[in-house]
Amino acid sequence: MSGPGFPDPADTFRVEAADVLNEVEQALLDLTQNPHDKDLVDAVFRGLHTLKGSGAMFGFDDLAGFTHHCESAFDQVRKGAVAATPELISIVLSAQDRMRALVAGEVDEEKQNRILAQLGEAVAAASDQGASDQDASDQGGAQAETPGAGEAGGWRVRFRLPADCMANGTNPLFLLDELRELGECEIALLTDRIPPLAELDPRECHLGWDVTLKGAIDRDDIEDVFIFVMDDMELSIEPIGAEREKALEQPSSSTREAGRASAETNATAGAAPADGKAQPGKAAGDTLRVPAERLDELMDRVGQLVIAQSRLSQIAHGNVDLALRSVSEEIERLSGELRDTMMVMRMVPVSTLFGRFRRLIHDLSEETGKAIALSTEGEGTEVDKTVIERLFDPIVHLVRNSCDHGLETPDQRRTAGKPESGNITLSAHQAGGEVVITIRDDGRGIDRDRVRAKAEESGLIKPDQVLSDQELFQLIFHPGFSTAAQVSNLSGPGVGMDVVKRTIESLRGTIEVASEPGEGSTIALRIPLTLAIIEGLLVRVGEEQYVIPLSSVEECIELSLEDDMRHRGRSLISLRGALVPFLRLREVFASGTKPDPYQKIIVVSTGAERVGLVVDQIIGNHQTVIKSMSAFHRSAASFSGATILGDGTVALILDVPQLVSLAQQQEERLQAAG
Incomplete structure (x- = not known):
């Protein structure tokens, strides 16, 4: 039954089929490492059996017919007549991609027939090996009665x-x-x-x-x-x-x-758990599948509630009515708890992201002829689901580059005294209001001389320009920049690295690169935990108010008018023995107002870089509901969004990485002039 208030059964099947296909894929990838694991073979067979039966039940006849052939092949593997060879597993993985297309309604009989022909050849080749394995097993000792053997009596x-x-x-x-x-x-x-x-x-x-x-x-x-x-x-x-x-x-x-x-x-048993895995001992009602758009809508409502609560708090603050203040404080507490609960509901573990790269590594290993192993760390770290969805493509680019540029061939690794198999490590950990996702390889590392030569050739830097490693490595994210000697399917002009940087910056994140020659490279992505509501520091510059993400703030210090005049030549302050450049936001935003007698410097950081932002007044903490900027205002690089304050006015949210970059450019100009 479908209609208003009732989900389309076909849509429900598609969601559950995606879960089943993910489980089948993970079992197939595990099977490449343990081809004799009976539990894994059973798991693949069960998944294919479910997909076939449920597909037929919901009218996906093409899917059911195609899946039947793969199920039959693994039925023979399960009974020992056919061996789980790498070739057979690889073809079933390709067949699984076709199953995803069939679930989406994309029928391509030519591709399906080609895969089925390859499957038949692989089964025929694997049946000989399966028979040999069975004979060897029979010769290993006395033949016991097989529990699955047919009983003549019944x-x-x-x-x-x-x-x-x-x-x-x-x-x-x-x-x-x-x-x-x-x-x-x-x-x-x-x-x-x-x-x-x-x-x-x-x-x-x-x-x-x-x-x-x-x-x-x-x-x-x-x-x-x-x-x-x-x-x-x-x-x-x-x-x-x-x-x-x-x-x-x-x-x-x-x-x-x-x-x-x-x-x-x-698929006939109702909604699957939210993580797509069976939970032993849990009743069916313990989990509930909710469409993602409903969560987004609920999050928007919570954001509106936070804004209304902020207005109420502002009204109550200037009112002598104690009852009004009490209600305001109670609503503030409840809205805060509701916001925190909503944030938790949107959080998903990064394992849902990392698990998708096992198949990519398997395919890249076959494509490049390199032995590649994938290891993961911190899979339980949780991130907003929207962030997870937008991180997949950038990490795909980075992993492909690591496999192509970073990892050597088995012969090259043996010559360098390394294990033949290269390793890609994906790790995640939480740091304050951010999550740090790291892509690390144990390959040859980044060739600094080649990067510099390419940058000079492209006119990005001057031949005598002095750059730190971090500054040099950031050049690889410039549009069209590539040091690949040969263009391939994996590497070529740009390799999408500029797209990686734009995507990460659109998430208000930063990229850090480190590399050691002969030991490998590490790329760290620092991303906010959520894109919807953040804790911000509300400040005033001239007559306008701005919000600085609190996760970027390190400390606040006072800047007197005398100190401000003293630093007019070069905008640098000494902070515990380290020189930190600072920006006068009043000048950056051309406010046209005179500075307050006692300005404040807010020290912000993006990774290893620190910059001071000079403001007239620090108003206080603010729960910031992020609103997208219009297409016209989006070109203003210093802002990442906007928020509505309690009095209904709009405050722009500062883009800290852009301001840090602006301060560095300003300091470089001063150094060049000096």
């Missing part, structure tokens, strides 16, 4: 489903139909646990089933019927004629060996 299957099975989307009739398809079937109903009518809950399942299956049937095929409900049910599978049958209350332990799959994983 099986007796007794099962009970959890009481809330139907609320989770499990239909017992479907399970019985699947059992009937396996062979001659007799079904007896177990009614011994039906409670008295007065205690009966019609929403719960109180029945059990005693099924006799006759014929040569594999035990694995029976277990497959219950693969998605196995964790929570009571199940006994015994050969007909066995001397002793297990009691109904003692589920067969061998049925657990097929792997664990929560009911949430099945």
